[in-house]
């Protein structure tokens with residue numbers, strides 16, 4: 001499947017401001033009442049609940065909390081203006097995952113971000129992507145062998161864990177050229193405890209609780225060992241295709257790439273590269289269990305697999321919230337957005353807008369590929385604009401290869417219902433997804 005993001009869009013320019021004293025975001029007609037916001041704050045409910053209350057499909061809405069204005073952006077035209085056309089002006093604030101990713105690319109801004117992205121662009125685009133094919137195939141074989149054994153014994157298992165092992169394995173091979181062993185997996189998978197301890201809300205911060213801090217220390221030790229190992233091979237003139245080698249190459253000419261920045265970039269690629277893909281694959285397994293007729297069709301047709309992935313990403317975009325901030329005073333559809341306003345783009349709600357996606361809550365993989373492409377900003381599981389996902393094609397390829405290896409051979413039958421969606425840093429089902437796999441007859 002062609003990556004459904006930036007490539008097909010033209011970014012143009014932001015429309016000119018209508019008048020310097022037009023209505024500001026604080027006067028929006030649909031702005032949520034302060035007492036609703038206060039009741040939400042008192043309830044301790046997650047941010048998503050507030051956004052759901054504020055949402056009026058097609059309209060620019062918002063709310064005021066803690067003395068700050070926030071505007072909720074869900075209409076495709078507004079999404080396109082913020083992330084596409086205005087991608088350089090509506091900027092990322094301090095990233096919620098900063099304690100984990102440090103100065104890695106996802107949280108960087110300005111010139112720092114531009115040069116980091118440029119360095120890593122080639123292996124993720126064009127023919128560069130082919131270099132990962134054997135790593136992805138190797139990691140898929142590990143899971144197919146697991147499932148063959150399970151089909152033999154009939155034992156149920158956590159398919160969310162399989163999805164996670166697979167995506168950590170593919171990204172680890174692609175970083176270091178080594179397959180994943182269990183001890184390394186233990187240290188890398190600790191990331192999920194750290195992610196769970198990070199604030200799900202925008203602008204949160206503070207100290208990590210002790211178990212997450214211990215997981216971070218184990219992760220750091222593992223990363224520094226990997227850097228030392230790769231440096232020894234690099235210095236000895238060994239050839240390597242892994243991204244770590246690329247970062248060590250950069251370190252030879254660019255003094256900014258010291259071990260700390262290399263560690264930050266590795267952790268960023270690890271976290272960005274495995275979390276979203278693992279959660280998406282888990283949602284795919286959940287959907288295939290709920291829709292065995294789709295699973296049967298997907299078993300024999302790669303085009304159906306592509307539709308299943310695309311539709312799952314529509315219903316469950318793991319990047320369900322893309323927070324930005326207006327750097328200077330801006331305008332959106334005639335509404336003044338004062339500098340510093342939180343601008344909350346919410347792909348989850350955009351993907352459920354009934355004017356854009358008929359019967360939006362239904363799982364209908366045959367929507368994809370759409371006969372006419374959706375308007376810019378209507379479908380953005382990988383974001384859009386300059387900060388769109390670097391790993392879109394990598395992610396699509398790894399998911400297609402794994403499902404292409406599993407679905408023709410196995411069916412899935414849940415032994416307990418999947419958990420409710422959790423709108424944390426990522427969108428994931430709560431708890432494990434326990435299921436039996438059976439060999440297809």
Ligand code: HEM
Pocket residue numbers: 105106107117171268269272273274276277280317318319322323380381382383384386387388389390391392394395
């Ligand atoms: C299904 C899987 C994936 C999904 C749904 C996903 C989604 C996203 C989204 C929505 C963004 C944009 C965030 C924003 O605008 O604030 C993003 C950024 C990013 N993703 Fe992914 N991603 C996936 C897999 C991957 C993989 C496999 C990699 C690397 C191997 C990766 C690397 C990155 C990086 C480095 C960025 C930051 C780009 C930048 O700031 O310039 N992602 N991803």
